[in-house]
Amino acid sequence: MTELSDKATTLARLHDEPEILRVVNVWDAVSATVIAALPETRAIATAGHSIAATFGYPDGEHIPLDLMLDMVARIVSAAGDLPVSADLDAGFGDPGETVRRAIGVGVVGANVEDRLRPLAESTAAVEAIVAAGESEGVAFVLNARTDAFVRAGDRPLEESIEDAVTRGRAYLSAGATTVFVPGILDAATTRALVDGIGVRKVSVIGLPGALTAQEYEDLGVARISYGPMTQRVALTALQDVAADLYRDGAIPASTRGLN
Numbered sequence: 001m002t003e004l005s006d007k008a009t010t011l012a013r014l015h016d017e018p019e020i021l022r023v024v025n026v027w028d029a030v031s032a033t034v035i036a037a038l039p040e041t042r043a044i045a046t047a048g049h050s051i052a053a054t055f056g057y058p059d060g061e062h063i064p065l066d067l068m069l070d071m072v073a074r075i076v077s078a079a080g081d082l083p084v085s086a087d088l089d090a091g092f093g094d095p096g097e098t099v100r101r102a103i104g105v106g107v108v109g110a111n112v113e114d115r116l117r118p119l120a121e122s123t124a125a126v127e128a129i130v131a132a133g134e135s136e137g138v139a140f141v142l143n144a145r146t147d148a149f150v151r152a153g154d155r156p157l158e159e160s161i162e163d164a165v166t167r168g169r170a171y172l173s174a175g176a177t178t179v180f181v182p183g184i185l186d187a188a189t190t191r192a193l194v195d196g197i198g199v200r201k202v203s204v205i206g207l208p209g210a211l212t213a214q215e216y217e218d219l220g221v222a223r224i225s226y227g228p229m230t231q232r233v234a235l236t237a238l239q240d241v242a243a244d245l246y247r248d249g250a251i252p253a254s255t256r257g258l259n
Contacts, residue, residue: 109141
């Protein structure tokens with residue numbers, strides 16, 4: 001477990017550095033290979049939505065866990081020495097056991113979402129995940145996700161901020177490394193979250209209309225990831241080039257190989 005422990009230590013340290021950790025989400029071995037090859041890449045994160053879509057499943061734990069973990073294992077192999085954080089949805093019914101199995105295929109961190117379940121239940125899930133890492137000899141890097149914004153419905157923004165802060169503090173106290181708050185967060189909202197949860201303790205997602213990574217860094221955010229957006233960009237490019245080929249186009253000369 002020494003190698004995994006070292007990777008976990010590296011991943012945790014990357015969240016503490018002043019420079020925001022940018023993780024470009026991948027969904028299979030080849031996407032992991034091309035991202036890992038970039039010198040700027042310091043860690044790899046999977047996108048659960050994208051892995052599910054690869055196999056024809058909708059998001060939300062419809063994909064069998066065994067199939068998800070098989071792909072995650074392939075991503076870990078393709079990532080080489082880089083630490084890998086996996087998107088494990090809400091834990092597939094047993095967050096602790098799911099994380100234990102994820103560690104078994106080489107994962108050292110994860111996103112696990114609360115789906116706005118009762119706070120006590122969600123905090124217990126965080127505790128189970130941390131305990132699973134300890135039992136496997138890995139200081140697991142949990143990016144505990146709260147859906148305080150994406151499942152907010154029509155409640156006032158201030159209530160969502162308060163809920164995210166309350167949940168975030170509870171998750172950190174239970175052993176989470178950071179708190180993932182997905183949503184399109186403007187500067188004022190992000191500042192309130194960082195003030196309430198902690199500097200370099202908030203993790204965000206880069207979406208169309210959101211702030212840039214540099215702007216989030218300036219506000220004290222620890223990490224930015226991109227979820228299913230990277231796969232959507234790739235599939236948009238695929239569809240666009242296919243439409244061009246149907247118009248008697250040619251493969252662009254700028255196309256790069258994998259080696």
